Amino acid sequence: MTSERHRVVVIGGGFGGLNATRALSGADVDVTVVDRTNYHLFQPLLYQVAAGIMPEGLIAPALRSVITKQANARALLADVYDLDLGQKVVRARQPDGRPLELAYDTLVVATGATHSYFGNDHFAEFAPGMKTVEDARYLRDGILSKFEMAEIESDPQERAEWLTFVVIGAGPTGVELVGQVAELAHKVLPRDYRSVNTTEARIVLLEGAGAVLPPFDPKLQRYTRKRLEKMGVEVRLNTLAVDMDHDSITVKGPDGLARSRIWAAGVQASPLARMLAEKTSAEIDRAGRVAVQPDCTLPGHPEVYVIGDMASLNKLPGVAQPAIQEGKYVGKVIGARLAGKQVEPFKYFNKGSMATIGYNAAVADAFGMKFTGFVGYIMWSLVHVMYLIGWGNRLGTLYTWGRALVFSNNRAHRIITFEEARDELAEGRNRAGRPAPILPRTPAAEDPPTRAR
C-alpha cells in the first residue's frame, strides 16, 4: 500500500466495519482496520460457545485472514481511545501500552456496543454479560463450574444454590442462553453425573417487561414462553433484578439464592459515540448512540462516518442487519464521493428477526410470515450459517450442529480446569483481564507515539 492514496481508517472489524472495508475493495484507497481483537466476531452465535456447543474459531475468524485477498486493506490490533477530528488523527494504544497514531482522510467508526447495567455497574461483578469470545468462555466456565460444585456438595441446600441459574433479560440473547442452560441440565449432563441429578437444576429467566422477546410478535412471544416452560425454565415476567451479591439476587418480590447469574438485559453504545457527540453538535440518545446524518456522517464532518450499534439513525434497532447494510452503504459512498458522484441517503431493508429457544425450536418473523418450531429452527440455522465467514466455518458449523442433533448429549467443548473453576467461583474475583465498559487508560505523555505508515 502506498501512503499517497486516500487513507480510510475503519475502527472496529465487526459487522459494520468489516462490511465497509469489503465494500471498499475496488476503490482507489488504502484501508486500515483497527480493532482491539484480532478477530471478526459473529455475535449471534456466541451463546453456543458459552453453551459448549461450538468452538470459538468457527464464529471468530482472524480479521486479517478475512481480508487477506483485499490488497488495499490491512488490519491492526490496537485499542482506540481518542479521535482528533481537527487533526484527522486516530489515537490508539498498542498491546505493549505504547500509543499509536493513525492519520486519515476518511474515518469510519464502528465500535459497536457494550453491556449496560442501567446504572447498577456493581452487578457486573456478579452477573457477567456476553459480548466477546472471552465473555462466552468465562460464562461457559462459570456454568460448568457450578455443576462440578453441585456434584461434590453434600449439603442439599448448598447444592440447590449451586444448581440455581438466573438469566436476566428475555430478549433474544437471554432466551437463547436460558434455553441452552436448560438443555445442558436436562438433556446433556444427567448421565455424566453420579451424585447430583442435574435435572433438579432451577433455571430462571427474569424479564422486566410483560413478555419474553419484547420486540417480537405476540404469537411468537407466547410460543417462546410455553416452549421455555416445557423445557423446565421458570419464566418470571414484570420482574426486575434490584440487587445482587456473590450468593444471591434480589428481585422485586421474593429473593432468590443463586450463584449463577447471566446478564442479558441491556446494551449501551461504545464510549466513542459519546466522545464524538461531545466533540461535535451531534445528539446522543438514551442508549448512548450518536445521531448521524441520513448518509451516516457525523454532523459537520462529512469525512467521518458512524455506523452500526453506536449510531442512531431512523430509530433502527441495534442488531446485525443495520450494521451490515450501513457498512456496505458507507463503503460504496466513500468510493462514489471520491469519483465525484452524488449519493442517495441510506435506506434500510428489514429482513425480519429470529431467535432460537433450544435445539429444534426457534421463532422467526420473516417474509411477512411467522414461523415457529422446527421450521423456524431450520430457517434460523440456514440464515446464520449463510452469514458466517468462509466455507470452512460454514461446513464446520453444520457438522457441529448435525453431530449435536444426532447425539443429543454431545457438547464437545466442555473443558474446564481446576484453576478456571477456582477463579470463576472466588468471591471478589479479579476480572481485570476482561474488557471494562469504560474508555481504556490513556497512554502517559512520555510514551512516544508510533505513527503508522
Ligand SMILES: Cc1cc2nc3c(=O)[nH]c(=O)nc-3n(C[C@H](O)[C@H](O)[C@H](O)COP(=O)(O)OP(=O)(O)OC[C@H]3O[C@@H](n4cnc5c(N)ncnc54)[C@H](O)[C@@H]3O)c2cc1C
Ligand atoms: C450475544 C449477542 C447475540 C446477538 N444476537 C443477534 C442476533 O441473533 N441477530 C442480530 O441481528 N443481532 C444480534 N446481536 C447484535 C449484533 O451482533 C450487533 O448489532 C452487531 O454486531 C453490531 O455491529 P457493529 O459493527 O456495530 O459492532 P460489533 O459487531 O460489536 O463490532 C464492534 C467492533 O469494534 C471493536 N472495538 C470496540 N471498541 C474498540 C476500540 N476502542 N478500539 C478498537 N476496536 C474497538 C470490537 O472489538 C468489535 O470487533 C447480538 C449481539 C450479542 C452481543
